[in-house]
Amino acid sequence: MFDVKNYIRQNVLKLESYSSARDEFGSEASVFLDANENPFGSLNRYPDPKQTRLKQRIAELKGLYRQSIFVGNGSDEAIDLCFRIFCEPGKSEVLSFGPTYGMYKVSAAINDVGYSEIELNDVFQIDFGTAIDRLENSDARLLFLCSPNNPTGNGIVGIEKILSAFKGIVVIDEAYIDFSDEPSWAKRIYEFPNLIVLQTFSKAFGLAAARVGIAISNPEIISWFDKVKPPYNVSSLNQDAVLKRLIDVEKVNSEIEILKVEREKLMSALAEIPSIEKIFPSQANFILIRIDRAESVYEKLIDLGIVVRKRTSQIPNALRITVGTPQENLSLIQTLKQIT
Known part of the structure; x- marks a missing residue:
């Protein structure tokens, strides 16, 4: 049986996350003297660190629990957090299928984590004849899978086989899923306890300048993302930009x-x-x-x-x-x- 705690770094398991002023106060008030903010100006208040309104709106649109959604500074923050939560620097290994999005390799290097790519075949699909054996015998903590894949553009077939074969955490990057005829894996996160789905508002929603991405998984995994992230990782301006865009889906x-x-x-x-x-x-x-x-x-x-x-x-x-x-x-x- 999959237990996510077996894949979380020991120091992260012991982590006492930072509690911001807005974390400690969760109701309405007219006078705020708790966060050392400048009382003047229109952008003088810290944003909601829990992105409550935005998460609720996303959850409604996607038919998910709010607790299954992490909101980050683009998908790249979620990618980096995967390394920081699950991988031991200098020890852990991660896998991906290549050619693919370059940030997986860059994030691995930044976090001092070994990175290997399993080569896709000549039509940029997985060669299950060789891949399954490697996945079943791998000690890698993470497997990144981009579908539709960047830079090739095609959707990857046979993902369920990957989820069954790989013992670690499978991260499906769905940055381009809105342009695909295939359904998102987001609705299946409760079937697979080792599944994380990444999506972004940069592409189909036209908000690349706002830098807002999401990770979708079971609430236990998402709770670790929320514990490790910086307290105010998405600005009020960017949260509002997404909420405004979501008015007219x-x-x-x-x-x-x-x-x-x-x-x-x-x-x-x-x-x-x-x-x-x-x-x-x-x-x-x-x-x-x-x-x-x-x-x-x-x-x-x-x-x-x-x-x-x-x-x-x-x-x-x-x-x-x-x-x-x-x-x-x-x-x-x-x-x-x-x-x-």
């Missing part, structure tokens, strides 16, 4: 559908360019292509004021293209036709 869904249509249009237009050797399937808001002389094409686009993402360090001759507005997409296609 229908508008967000409409924008998502527009981007999905534009994704298909862009893929069709890219297919007409002879120098593009392959367009990979996408369930995200970006498209990965393999193009002749990718490095040169990238530099020429930069010179003409168009920025795409060079992924040649991970995948030969690969560029990653974000789906933009119809006019931005048209500008890209016209420029590619001119320079290739």
Whole structure:
């Protein structure tokens, strides 16, 4: 039987978390003299450290308990907390499937944790013939799985096999799930006690500047996130920005559908360019292509004021293209036709 305490660092198990002034006072008042705040100004008060209103709204939308939601400074804070809660520096190992999002490797290095990638096959899916044996015999504390995957764009199939085979904690990064036809794993956190799901408001909700992400898991795991995080990790401005965006979810869904249509249009237009050797399937808001002389094409686009993402360090001759507005997409296609 899975017991999360077997995976938590010993010093974290003994941790007495910081109790802020707002943690200790949870009701209404008209005079606040407890937190050494400046009494003047419109942004002079500390934010709600528990993000109560925001968590409640997210819980309502996703059909979850509020206690199953951690709100952080982007998904990157949740990724870093996974290392700080579950991994012993200089001792622990984590796994991922690559090519994938680079912050898993960076966070591992920052926290002095060993990092290994299991290579995806030529269609960027898991080769279960070799992966299952490695997972079943692994002592790794964490396994990161990005689906839809960045930078490849495809959803990963067979995740339930991974959850069953791996003894440690499985972190499914769903930054792009809103653009996918596949359901989120968030609704299944109560089935798998070793599952953490990461999501963000940076992509589909258009709030990249606000830097707000969430971790979704069973309440016991989330309680450790809340214990280790800094007391005021998400500002009032950013909490309010998300709450305002969540007022009109229908508008967000409409924008998502527009981007999905534009994704298909862009893929069709890219297919007409002879120098593009392959367009990979996408369930995200970006498209990965393999193009002749990718490095040169990238530099020429930069010179003409168009920025795409060079992924040649991970995948030969690969560029990653974000789906933009119809006019931005048209500008890209016209420029590619001119320079290739």
